[in-house]
Amino acid sequence: MLVWERPEPPDRPVPAPLSRERIVRAAIQLADADGLDAVSLRKVAAALDVGPMRLYGYIASKDELLDLMVDAVHAEIRPAGDGWREVLRSLAEATRQAAHHHEWFADLIGGRPQLGPHALARMEAVLAGLGGIDVSTVMPVVAAVDAYVIGTVRREIAERRAERSTGLDKRQWQATFGPYLERTFATGRYPALATLVREAPHLNADQTFETGLDFVLDGIESRVSP
Known part of the structure; x- marks a missing residue:
């Protein structure tokens, strides 16, 4: 199932709530500032103040993250x-x-x-x-x-x-x-x-x-x- 079809994990009462939208927005901010070399799941997780493993519930790979970033720009x-x-x-x-x-x-x-x-x-x-x-x-x-x-x-x-x-x-x-x-x-x-x-x-x-x-x-x- 492609990332656009795959449901997100259910909400959990944690100090730093996540969503694909928040993850993608953080990744775009990193890329806008310092280019694609600044984007990795680890760096995005650090920007969101969460552990990298939490991101894998929403995004399976960096390739999926890049696909989501490109699609977000297509909204413009x-x-x-x-x-x-x-x-x-x-x-x-x-x-x-x-x-x-x-x-x-x-x-x-x-x-x-x-x-x-x-x-x-x-x-x-x-x-x-x-x-x-x-x-x-x-x-x-x-x-x-x-x-x-x-x-x-x-x-x-x-x-x-x-x-x-x-x-x-x-x-x-x-x-x-x-x-x-x-x-x-x-x-x-x-x-x-x-x-x-x-x-x-x-x-x-x-x-x-x-x-x-x-x-x-x-x-x-x-x-x-x-």
Whole structure:
């Protein structure tokens, strides 16, 4: 029986009452503060001031805990809008926002579909908003948007982590490596790249995300519109 179906132990009159919700909330707080390396059943138990063995009545393994954490974040993703394009844009933006709020979330999404109740509710909201798209096309459409969002947020979060580990923000990094690039471009071996760096508009992360999302949605529209 999967963790979402398995009943919790009955309440007991103990100094520190437990529930899956409390356990998951504590685990998310640890992960938000210090990443997934900070999450273990022992550390979660310590945060809740209980013995680790008490958690096993609610959660059988760390993998189950991670599944529950991901599903809890899916509760923050509720796509809405009039028409399939607004729904898909809402899906993309809400997923990105959740990943920015919980950086570890980006490490766990993708791969096999999430089947927790909140993840299923998210997908139900998406599919309900795609009524104008043929059922044979729906899953590739959603997969295309998800792939774009997951790839983008992982890159953005990798940039954040690089800033923290190096102590250099984007402008400082550019200032450090700019002279090297100019010397390299001066050799004439990379004319297309030099033109891009010198002449293309330098969009911020939000602008880059929205522009790329428009490209994805425009491509979908070209295939699904009558």
